[in-house]
Amino acid sequence: MTAVHQFHPVLAPADAMSNHVFALRKRIRGWGYDSYAYAVEAKAGVADVRSYRRLFRDVKPDDMLVIHFSMGHEVIDQLVKIQARRVLVYHNITPPEFFSGINPHAAAHARLGLRQLARIAPAFELGIGVSEFNRRTLAEAGYEETTRVPILIDWSHFATPPDDAVLARWQGFRSVLLFVGRISPNKRQDDLVRMLAYYRRCIDPEAHLVLVGAFRDQPQYHARVVALIERLGLGGAVHFAGSVDGAALLAYYRAAKCFVSLSEHEGFGVPLLEAMRFRLPVVAYDAAAVGETVGSAGVLLHERDLAEAAEAAAIVSEAGDVRERLVEAGERRVKDFDPDKVAERTRQVLGL
Amino acid sequence: MSDKLKVDLDAVMAEVRERIREKREKGIYGPDVEALLRVPLPGGRRIFADDLQDPLGSLAEALDAEVEYDPRSRKPLVGPLITFARRVTIGLVKWWMGAILERQERVNHLLAAAYDYEGQMAPRFGARLEKLERDLKEWREHLTASNLHSVYFQARFGGDESVIRRQSEAFLDLFKGRKRVLDLGSGKGIFLQLLKENGIGAYGVDLDPRTEHILPGELVEILRVCRRALAPGSPLVFVTPNPKTLTVGAYTFWLDPQHLRPIPPELFKFYLEVEGFTDVKVRTFEPSEKRLNESVPEGPIRDNVKLLNETLFGDRDYAVVGRAPS
The missing domain is CATH 3.40.50.2000 (Glycogen Phosphorylase B;)
Structure with a gap:
C-alpha cells in the first residue's frame, strides 16, 4: 500500500x-x-x-x-x-x-x-x-x-489570538449563553430561545444568547426562529453570529459564561469539547452522542425541561466552586480526545 | 478521580430544582412564564420531535394537512425553463400520484377511525370495554341471584341455631387458650357467642363478598391471606356441605342459589396441603335423618344397603382442619 x-x-x-x-x-x-x-x-x-x-x-x-x-x-x-x-x-x-x-x-x-x-x-x-x-x-x-x-x-485553528472586536462587544455582560452549531431543527435553537425567555424573566433580565453557526443551510427554520424571537419579545437579546473563523470563535468561547446545548441529535458534538477546551462550563441535554462526548465533565440534563436548563446554566455561570470544578473536569475530558x-x-x- | 476534583452533578441538579421551587413559590415562575416556554415555532408546522410528545393530537393535524408544492423556480435566466419542466413533469405523473394519494387517504381514514382523533384513544374500544364490564357484573348477579334480597336467604337457608351451636361445640377444643379467633362468614354470630362463653377472644366478618360464593381461585387467595395472617401453628377450620353424600351434592347444596360449586373433601384437603398448611384432616358430621334400614341378614344385601346409605345418606357437612405452617 x-x-x-x-x-x-x-x-x-x-x-x-x-x-x-x-x-x-x-x-x-x-x-x-x-x-x-x-x-x-x-x-x-x-x-x-x-x-x-x-x-x-x-x-x-x-x-x-x-x-x-x-x-x-x-x-x-x-x-x-x-x-x-x-x-x-x-x-x-x-x-x-x-x-x-x-x-x-x-x-x-x-x-x-x-x-x-x-x-x-x-x-x-x-x-x-x-x-x-x-x-x-x-x-x-x-x-x-x-x-x-x-x-x-485540529486545534491549530485556534492557535490565534481571540478576535478583539468580538471580545470588546461581548465581554463584560453578566450572562452570555453560547451555543455553537449550524442553525438546524435537530439542534433546537428554538428551544434555546424559549429557555432565554425564562432566563430573562426569572434569572437575569440582561441575559444574552449567542448562536454561532451557519444559517444558510436551513433558511426556513432560521426564519421561524427569528419569528419566535419577535413573538417572545427577545429582539436584541439573541445574536446570530453566523459562520465564524477560529479567532472569532475563540473570542466567543472566552466571552461567554456558559455553553448550553439543547440539541436532540448530534453524531459527536465537537463544540462541546471546544467549549471545555476553552474553559467554558457545559450544560447539555442528553441526546444521541451528546452524553458520551460530555461524559461527567458537564451538567447533563436527562429531562427536557427548559426551566431546569436555564437554572443549571445560571449555577455554572456563577463564579464559584461548581464552576471551577466543572471547568477543570472539562479540561481533563478534552485530553481523552x-x-x-x-x-x-x-x-x-x-x-x- | 480524587474527591477534590469531582463535580457532584446530583447536587447541582438538586440546587436547580430547589431554585425552581423557590421561584414557583414566590410567583416569579408562574403561568405567564410557562406560557412563554410553550409558544410554538411560528410560521408553519411544529417540529416533529414536539409532535411526538402529543402523537394523537398531531395525527389529527397531519391528517388534515394540505400538501403544497410550488413549482416556480426563482433562479435567474433558467428559472422559467425549470418551472416549465416541473409543470410538465407534474402533469405527466399526476394520475399515478393521484392513485397513490387515494390509497393513502383510505389508510388515513381507516387509522383515524381506529384511533379517534378528538384526542381520545380508540373511543369504540372504550365503549366496548364498558359494555363488557357491565355484562360481566350482570352475569355474576344473575349467577347467584344476588338481586334477591339476601335477608330472606338468611331466614330460609341460614340454618337451625341449635344445630349450628352443636356443630360448633365440636371445634371448641381446637381454639382453647387462643386470644384472637376470626370467624369468616360468622352469620348470626352463634360460634362467636360460644367462643365468648368459653373465654376465647374472637371476632367475626360477614356479608363480605369475598366470603360468599367463592370460586376455586378465590379460595386459594383466602388460604394465602390466612397463611400470612395466622401465627405459626394456629388452627384453621373450614366447614362446608359434603358433596360426597349424593343427596347433598345433587340436591340440598343447590337449595341456596348463592352456592357456586361444591368442593369435594379430598380437593379441599389438597388445597390446604399445597398452600403449606400442616396436619390437615377431614372430619364429617351431621348424618342424614333419612336412611335405609340396615337390619337385614348379614351378607351381600346388608353390605349393599350400607354402601347405599354411605353414598346417598352419609354425613351432610364436613370440616377440613389444618394448622398454619411454622
Missing part, C-alpha cells in the same frame, strides 16, 4: 467534518503515505482538494480509500466500485423526521442518505463511527466490522 485517500462530497472551511479530513490527511502523510482529499465540491477557502473524478485514476487496488459519510451522494455509488481497501467513516446523518414539515428537501436527502448507507455496506471492510452512537447506527445498517474512533480535532491518541487509534484500526 502506498496511498490512503479520503473522500467527502463537500469540503468546506470551519466545518468539523472537513477539519477532520484535513487533520487526518496531515497525519497520514506524516506516516509516510501518499494522501489527498477528494470532493465533488470544494468551497471557497479550502486549498489542496482534488476532484473526485481523479479517484478513478489515482487509486490503485492495494491503496486505501476512506469515504467520509455525512450525506447521501450519487457519486458514492460509483466510488464503491473502485478496487481498493474501502473504509467508511460515519459522521452521522440527521434523521429526516427533524426536517419534516420544515425543509422537505433536507428530509428527502436524509432519507436517501440513510438508504444509501445501508445499500453500500457490503463494499466496506470496516465501518468507523466517530461515536459509539454512530457505530451502533452502522452495525444496524448492516456493517459487519465496526469500531469507534473519535473525531480528530487528544489528537495524538486519536491519530494513533486511527492508525491502528486502519492497519497503517
